[in-house]
Every structure is written in structure tokens, then in C-alpha cells.
Amino acid sequence: MKKILLIEDDLALSLLYEEELKNEGYTMVVAHDADSALELVQKEEFDLIITDIRMPGKDGIELIANVMGLRKDIPIIINTAYQSYKDDFMTWAADAYVIKSSSLEELKAKIKELIGS
Amino acid sequence: MIERYSLQPNNFNPDTPKEFVLLSIIAQSFFQPFSLEDNLLVILTALTAGSGIGFNRAMLFLKDGMRLKATTWLGPRSPEEAEAIWTMLSSPGIGYAEIVAYNRDLVTRMVKDVQPKLKHFIYDLEDQSLPLPALAALNKEIILVNEAGKEPAVDPNFMNFIQVDSFLCLPLVAQDEVLGEIVVDKGITHAPIDLNDIELARLCALLAGNYIYTTNLYKKVVEMEKMAALGEMAAFVSHQLRNPIVAIGGFTQQMLASPCQPDRCRRNLNIIQEQVKHLEDIIYKLSHFLKITIRELQPVDVKPILLNLVERPDIKLKAARKAISLKLAPELPLIQCDPVYFEEAVVNLLDNALDFTPEGGKVYLRARPYNNKYVLIIIKDSGPGLDEKSQDKMFTPFYTTKENGIGLGLLFVKRIIDTCDGKLEVQSKPGRGTMFKLYFKVRERGQS
Numbered sequence: 001m002k003k004i005l006l007i008e009d010d011l012a013l014s015l016l017y018e019e020e021l022k023n024e025g026y027t028m029v030v031a032h033d034a035d036s037a038l039e040l041v042q043k044e045e046f047d048l049i050i051t052d053i054r055m056p057g058k059d060g061i062e063l064i065a066n067v068m069g070l071r072k073d074i075p076i077i078i079n080t081a082y083q084s085y086k087d088d089f090m091t092w093a094a095d096a097y098v099i100k101s102s103s104l105e106e107l108k109a110k111i112k113e114l115i116g117s
Numbered sequence: 118m119i120e121r122y123s124l125q126p127n128n129f130n131p132d133t134p135k136e137f138v139l140l141s142i143i144a145q146s147f148f149q150p151f152s153l154e155d156n157l158l159v160i161l162t163a164l165t166a167g168s169g170i171g172f173n174r175a176m177l178f179l180k181d182g183m184r185l186k187a188t189t190w191l192g193p194r195s196p197e198e199a200e201a202i203w204t205m206l207s208s209p210g211i212g213y214a215e216i217v218a219y220n221r222d223l224v225t226r227m228v229k230d231v232q233p234k235l236k237h238f239i240y241d242l243e244d245q246s247l248p249l250p251a252l253a254a255l256n257k258e259i260i261l262v263n264e265a266g267k268e269p270a271v272d273p274n275f276m277n278f279i280q281v282d283s284f285l286c287l288p289l290v291a292q293d294e295v296l297g298e299i300v301v302d303k304g305i306t307h308a309p310i311d312l313n314d315i316e317l318a319r320l321c322a323l324l325a326g327n328y329i330y331t332t333n334l335y336k337k338v339v340e341m342e343k344m345a346a347l348g349e350m351a352a353f354v355s356h357q358l359r360n361p362i363v364a365i366g367g368f369t370q371q372m373l374a375s376p377c378q379p380d381r382c383r384r385n386l387n388i389i390q391e392q393v394k395h396l397e398d399i400i401y402k403l404s405h406f407l408k409i410t411i412r413e414l415q416p417v418d419v420k421p422i423l424l425n426l427v428e429r430p431d432i433k434l435k436a437a438r439k440a441i442s443l444k445l446a447p448e449l450p451l452i453q454c455d456p457v458y459f460e461e462a463v464v465n466l467l468d469n470a471l472d473f474t475p476e477g478g479k480v481y482l483r484a485r486p487y488n489n490k491y492v493l494i495i496i497k498d499s500g501p502g503l504d505e506k507s508q509d510k511m512f513t514p515f516y517t518t519k520e521n522g523i524g525l526g527l528l529f530v531k532r533i534i535d536t537c538d539g540k541l542e543v544q545s546k547p548g549r550g551t552m553f554k555l556y557f558k559v560r561e562r563g564q565s
Contacts, residue, residue, distance in 0.1 A: 012364040012388050056518040081359035084352065100359055102366020
């Protein structure tokens with residue numbers, strides 16, 4: 001089973017993503033901030049990272065930079081409410097950029113595209 | 118040895134050439150806040166004042182869309198009045214302010230007689246067969262008209278109105294853009310218009326053109342800033358609303374997609390209810406934030422407010438198992454603010470301080486006079502403190518490190534302090550707590 005690390009500070013949203021993606025057959029690990037996500041990346045193997053950008057403390061962009069320093073091979077999906085971060089060149093380092101929506105279809109499709117089901 | 122002179126042209130000696138006096142008076146407009154009308158009227162006055170530059174009357178046209186519209190006509194009605202204006206202008210101590218006051222008075226008087234007639238002089242700048250005086254603006258050239266009655270290019274209506282033989286048309290142009298036109302004549306002295314007159318008038322027209330251009334630009338910038346702020350606000354708000362909406366939509370879909378277990382259904386409905394509450398909270402706080410308007414600053418005695426505040430039940434509840442150390446200077450002058458907003462600002466910070474202070478920790482609230490000019494309020498917590506990055510972001514709308522925060526509290530405080538003309542300082546270091554210093558201006562004596 002493919003293992004996904006989700007970083008999302010909003011508790012309701014992280015629960016929603018966790019359940020929905022588990023339903024798709026993925027193993028889910030959830031972190032609510034960048035620092036604890038980085039600790040997890042150092043300890044465990046992941047097939048994919050899905051991260052929010054705007055979070056208290058370190059933001060998603062800084063997290064991506066740090067993850068790339070540790071593990072270049074993990075695909076990353078940015079999942080944010082902001083269209084505007086697309087202009088930040090650091091977000092280009094991610095493999096996909098998905099705008100948050102109550103329909104998770106786009107996110108699920110991107111995951112499938114990157115790591116299969 | 119050094120000599121000092123004021124930047125603003127002022128007192129002239131009696132032998133200063135009249136041209137210098139007039140141009141200096143016009144130049145004073147550069148020191149005034151943007152009041153296009155007043156500045157243009159000063160130029161018209163300089164052009165038309167008796168023995169000044171030597172013209173007697175001036176008509177101002179301004180461009181409105183693609184049309185050139187007569188907006189003001191200024192001039193003395195008799196040689197005596199012309200001379201009186203010049204005497205006033207050249208008397209010592211007369212400057213921009215006096216001329217502006219005089220002009221306002223004059224225009225008010227003239228509005229009744231002349232202004233209604235001006236509305237007939239509207240010229241379409243897209244019309245290639247424009248008559249004079251508008252032709253000058255269209256061609257962007259200064260045109261001197263002599264023997265006007267015999268000149269077929271002159272608009273007969275205009276001729277009827279000004280009733281003179283000679284007039285000079287000065288287009289107002291800046292950055293190659295036509296912005297208006299001034300038409301001047303010597304309808305009272307009937308002296309000929311010579312090259313010297315044209316040189317001076319050209320300078321005045323250049324200045325007038327630039328005034329209009331700068332004012333337009335200034336208006337545009339203000340408008341753009343407003344739009345930018347609105348855009349930023351809209352982006353922040355939509356993001357803030359998106360998280361709860363995505364959660365509501367997502368959990369609803371979950372329930373609709375498959376037969377719902379009663380437990381799961383109940384849990385989802387609870388989450389949805391919470392998110393709706395969160396949305397309501399955002400909307401409430403946002404509208405509260407947008408409503409801050411302090412119409413009039415009042416004298417505020419901060420002491421009873423602060424003493425009362427620490428006794429408020431909501432604060433006491435939060436301060437359970439924590440301590441508030443309150444110290445107020447024995448003498449605290451009245452400040453200039455609004456009592457309700459002052460209290461809200463302090464409560465907001467105190468509330469934050471209590472949130473970030475761990476159990477057993479202390480929150481400090483201090484008030485003392487500062488520099489005779491301010492009352493300084495200090496609110497300090499024993500919380501984790503903030504790194505530089507968080508400090509940079511702390512006044513960003515909707516930025517929050519609190520679990521149920523909206524991220525408007527500090528912005529709210531800042532806005533209140535700005536409105537009361539005060540200052541806000543933050544000092545914070547990781548591990549050493551955060552300290553807010555609020556400087557409120559002391560009410561000056563004699564102020565109500």
C-alpha cells in the first residue's frame with residue numbers, strides 16, 4: 001500500500017482528507033505543522049507528500065525546500081486555498097498544485113497520476 | 118559665513134520685477150496640498166491682475182472625457198478693480214493663502230452672473246473642424262488672435278461672450294496630453310498683446326498643465342491603492358472562508374456518497390455545525406473590524422478602565438491559574454481616544470497574553486506617563502515568544518498562531534491605535550515572552 005504524508009493545520013480538513021484518501025486505499029500519516037512533518041520524513045519512508053502552504057510557524061514553501069534537501073525523490077502535491085502561490089517559483093518544485101475544493105476528485109486524480117492507486 | 122533662506126518664496130523687496138513676484142506666488146502652490154481648483158485660480162489671478170503680467174481676464178477650460186469644457190471665467194470688471202487686485206498682490210505679506218481666499222470670494226460672486234453662460238462653451242476634441250479657442254488645444258499650440266471679429270475660425274458664440282479684438286489661447290499640455298486651455302485677453306486696458314506677455318503666459322500654462330497632470334495622477338494612485346487594498350482583502354477573506362467551506366462540502370459529500378452509519382453521520386454533522394460556527398465567527402469579527410470608525414477623539418481616563426478591565430468575568434475566567442500583575446502610575450494624564458475602543462484594544466492584547474501564558478505564569482499590565490506627550494501602556498506575557506518571521510507576519514490579516522484564532526485581533530488593535538494617533542511597539546524573543554507597548558497621545562490643554 002502506498003503511504004502518503006499529509007500536512008494540514010486545519011483539523012477538520014485533515015480529518016476529511018485522511019478518511020477520503022484511506023478510502024482510496026492509501027496509508028495516511030497526518031502532521032499539523034511543518035516541523036513535525038520534517039521529523040516524520042527523516043524517520044519514515046513516504047511515497048507522496050501533500051502539503052498546505054499557509055500554516056503557523058514554517059510555511060509549506062519552506063517545508064518543500066527542507067524536504068528537497070532531505071529526500072529529492074518524494075513527489076509533492078501542494079494543496080492550498082491560494083491561487084497566488086503559483087507565482088512563487090519555489091512552488092514550481094512541487095509536482096502538482098491543487099486548489100482546495102470540497103470535491104476531492106482533482107486531488108485524487110493527481111495522486112493516482114503520480115503514484116498510482 | 119552662511120545665510121539661510123526659506124524654501125517657500127515669501128517677502129519680496131520693492132524692486133523685485135513683477136514677473137518674479139507673480140511666478141513666485143504661483144510657485145507657492147507647490148507647497149500646498151493638492152487643491153487643483155485653488156491652484157489654477159491662483160494662476161488665473163496672476164495672469165489677470167492689473168499691472169501684473171498684464172492680461173485682464175482669463176477663461177479656464179478643462180478636458181472632460183473627449184470634450185473641452187469652460188469651467189471658470191475670472192477677471193476684474195473695471196480698471197479700478199484690476200488695479201486694486203494688483204495692489205493687493207504686491208503688498209507685503211501677501212501670499213498664496215490670501216490670494217486663495219480672495220479667489221474663492223471672487224468666484225462665489227461671479228458664479229451667479231457668469232457661470233451659467235459658460236456652459237455653452239463645450240467643444241468636442243474629436244471634431245477636426247473645431248473653431249477657436251478650442252483649436253489651440255486640439256493642435257497643442259499657442260494661438261494669438263488679433264482682429265478677432267474678422268477671423269472666421271473663431272466661434273461666433275465665444276466672440277459674443279468675450280467681446281474683445283485680441284485674445285491669446287494657451288493649451289494646457291503635460292506629457293503630450295491635452296488637459297485644458299486658458300484663454301486670456303486685455304478686455305479692460307485694450308493694450309496689445311506682445312511677445313513678452315506670451316512668454317510669461319506660456320510659463321503659466323506650463324505650470325497649470327503640470328498641476329492638472331499631477332493632480333490626476335495623484336487621484337489615480339489613491340484609487341489604485343484603494344483597489345489594491347480591496348483585492349488583498351478579498352483574497353484573504355476568500356481563503357479564510359474556503360477552509361470551512363471545503364470541510365462542510367467534503368463531509369456532506371461523504372454522507373451522501375454511501376449509506377451513512379449513524380455514528381459517522383452524527384460526527385460529520387457535528388463537524389459541519391462547528392465549521393458553520395467558525396464561518397459566523399469570521400463574518401462577525403470581520404464586520405466588527407470594518408466598522409471601526411472613531412468620529413471624534415475624546416478625553417479618556419485610562420485608570421478606571423484598566424482597573425475595571427482586570428475584574429471583567431471573561432478576563433478572570435481566562436486568568437484562572439495564571440496571575441495578572443497590574444501597576445498603574447499614581448498620576449496618569451487623560452489621553453485622546455475613544456473609551457470603548459481603548460478598552461477593546463487593551464482587552465484584545467490582554468486576552469492574547471493570557472492565551473499564550475502557561476498555567477502558573479504571569480501577565481503584566483502597566484500604565485505610566487511617557488515623555489509628557491504619551492501615556493504608555495505595557496502588556497507583557499510569559500509565553501513562548503515569537504521568532505522574527507512570526508513577528509513580521511503578526512499584523513498580516515488572518516495570520517494566526519491560535520487554534521481557533523481568526524487573525525484579526527492585532528490588526529484591530531493597530532487600527533484603533535492608528536485612529537487615536539498613537540504608536541504601537543512589539544518586542545519579542547523566542548522563550549522570553551512578548552511585550553506590547555502602546556503609546557497614546559496625552560490630551561493637550563485647551564482641547565475639548
